């Protein structure tokens with residue numbers, strides 16, 4: 001299996017995506033996943049899934065999306081077994097927060113943790129406002145709480161308790177601590193308590 005081919009595919013598809021699911025996000029999730037690997041799992045499944053996890057995401061605009069069939073053909077072309085391909089599809093179709101699923105396999109748990117870590121910390125803050133901007137959301141103060149700061153409370157700050165691995169949880173907590181500091185400073189500047 002050639003991981004560079006996977007990186008090339010994701011780069012060609014997501015290079016100009018700007019709502020936070022871009023190629024660099026895929027690379028960071030890949031690096032996070034690498035750090036969470038242990039001996040008792042299929043490394044190829046984890047690494048490939050982490051890179052391609054957003055390629056079929058419903059949040060992506062159509063022009064960035066890859067069809068299931070295209071993706072399957074690609075995965076066959078890099079010599080993954082049909083069992084691995086099935087496993088990869090199962091992971092990338094089930095890890096998103098909105099589905100509320102906990103992956104059954106250890107590989108899936110790692111990929112989910114790796115993706116969630118990228119929603120947290122300094123990078124998580126940047127991505128939240130970037131996504132909000134792309135979707136016409138206010139920074140804060142929306143009456144219906146559709147603004148970016150509300151997203152911290154609705155989802156991001158809760159992710160620490162939802163991590164699957166103890167290593168992932170430790171890293172998540174460190175990033176959440178930083179986000180709480182950020183919010184404190186933000187409220188100080190905007191003169192508001194939420």
Ligand code: NI
Nearest residue numbers: 021053054115
């Ligand atoms: Ni993602």
